[in-house]
Amino acid sequence: xxxxxxxxxxxxxxxxxxxxxxxxxxxxxxxxxxxxxxxxxxxxxxxxxxxxxxxxxxxxxxxxxxxxxxxxxxxxxxxxxxxxxxxxxxxxxxxxxxxxxxxxxxxxxxxxxxxxxxxxxxxxxxxxxxxxxxxxxxxxxxxxxxxxxxxxxxxxxxxxxxxxxxxxxxxxxxxxxxxxxxxxxxxxxxxxxxxxxxxxxxxxxxxxxxxxxxxxxxxxxxxxxxxxxxxxxxxxxxxxxxxxxxxxxxxxxxxxxxxxxxxxxxxxxxxxxxxx
Numbered sequence: 219x220x221x222x223x224x225x226x227x228x229x230x231x232x233x234x235x236x237x238x239x240x241x242x243x244x245x246x247x248x249x250x251x252x253x254x255x256x257x258x259x260x261x262x263x264x265x266x267x268x269x270x271x272x273x274x275x276x277x278x279x280x281x282x283x284x285x286x287x288x289x290x291x292x293x294x295x296x297x298x299x300x301x302x303x304x305x306x307x308x309x310x311x312x313x314x315x316x317x318x319x320x321x322x323x324x325x326x327x328x329x330x331x332x333x334x335x336x337x338x339x340x341x342x343x344x345x346x347x348x349x350x351x352x353x354x355x356x357x358x359x360x361x362x363x364x365x366x367x368x369x370x371x372x373x374x375x376x377x378x379x380x381x382x383x384x385x386x387x388x389x390x391x392x393x394x395x396x397x398x399x400x401x402x403x404x405x406x407x408x409x410x411x412x413x414x415x416x417x418x419x420x421x422x423x424x425x426x427x428x429x430x431x432x433x434x435x436x437x438x439x440x441x442x443x444x445x446x447x448x449x450x451x452x453x454x455x456x457x458x459x460x461x462x463x464x465x466x467x468x469x470x471x472x473x474x475x476x477x478x479x480x481x482x483x484x485x486x487x488x489x490x491x492x493x494x
Contacts, residue, residue: 225276227305228450229253229298229344231285231337232312233269234261237356237412240439241309242269242278242444251276253298255312256282285312285336288324288492295343305347307450310337311356313387319378326491327372329380333387335371338394338488348405354449355389355397355409357462362472363465364389368480368487389475390484392462397481399460408449409471410463412442 220339228245232238234256240250241324254269256262259282265461266280279301283294298305313333320328326335364385367375373383391409398407414436448466449457462471474480 223297224304225251226307227251227253227276227302227303228307228309230309230311231255231283231340234258234265234357234400236439237442237446238309238311239265239268241311241443243272244440244443244447245307245450246270246273246276246278248287249275250306251482252278253281253302254279255281255283255294257286257312259283262427264452285332286322286328286338288322288331288339291336291339295340298344299347302347304461305344306350306351308341308344308351308353309446309450310341310391311446312337312351313356315380315384317380317402319383320443321372327378329383329387330373330390333384334390334394335488335492336390337391339492339494341394341398342492342494345402345405350404352406352408352454353395354446355391355395355407357409358384358388359411359464360385361388361411361475364472364474366393366474366480366484368483371487371491389472390488392471392475393477393481393484394488395462396460396478397485398478399416401485403459406454406457406459408457408459408461408463409430410445410449411469412445413437413465438488449464 228250230238230242233242233254239399242254254266262280270278283290316329322331365388394405395407395409445466461468
């Protein structure tokens with residue numbers, strides 16, 4: 219049973235480090251309950267301890283889950299549903315750039331599965347818990363370079379590069395928010411670009427890893443999480459459902475990510491791929 223006096227709950231995926239951890243800390247500092255989701259159990263435990271140290275009233279719980287395995291995503295949804303009658307914010311933040319083509323145990327290319335299909339599935343499985351709540355998708359400006367083909371989610375018709383696969387997956391994040399706004403009007407759905415953030419991103423490539431750790435001028439994880447937190451907490455009347463945001467401002471995404479027909483086609487292809 220939902221008690222309106224209970225702290226609001228944010229489910230944050232990719233919460234073991236970077237933007238996700240920074241967002242989880244700030245939610246907890248503001249008195250929210252936080253469910254941290256992460257793949258690496260040791261890093262997740264460490265992040266959870268830090269979030270608990272910042273908490274001011276809400277519960278802080280860790281949920282290990284590897285988005286490269288869809289059965290783990292289904293299990294995560296079951297645990298969240300059992301523990302929480304309501305989810306106020308689902309921050310679909312997990313994902314990453316993969317150096318080489320890799321097919322998961324579920325038969326999907328790893329980049330599109332971890333960045334899009336897994337959060338798409340989790341969102342569907344938590345939909346009733348999210349009534350009156352919000353979904354915030356961490357996208358990227360690189361979405362504008364994506365060439366997502368809903369009829370070929372695995373990208374088998376084109377040569378694989380980490381940037382092309384990542385751009386297509388981030389385009390999917392923007393299109394998901396756009397289509398969810400129409401299909402799920404009871405949920406406020408958005409996507410955003412966090413900026414280029416100093417993080418563990420690109421760990422499989424020494425060059426990319428060096429850039430994201432040491433290049434000058436990168437944003438801190440806290441700065442990268444700012445728009446996520448704003449979209450999660452600003453009065454709903456100030457937010458455009460389906461919108462793509464940069465630095466708290468509604469921004470026109472790339473043409474492919476603003477196409478309603480592409481959004482509808484992606485939704486249908488994703489449901490079919492996942493058996494929803």
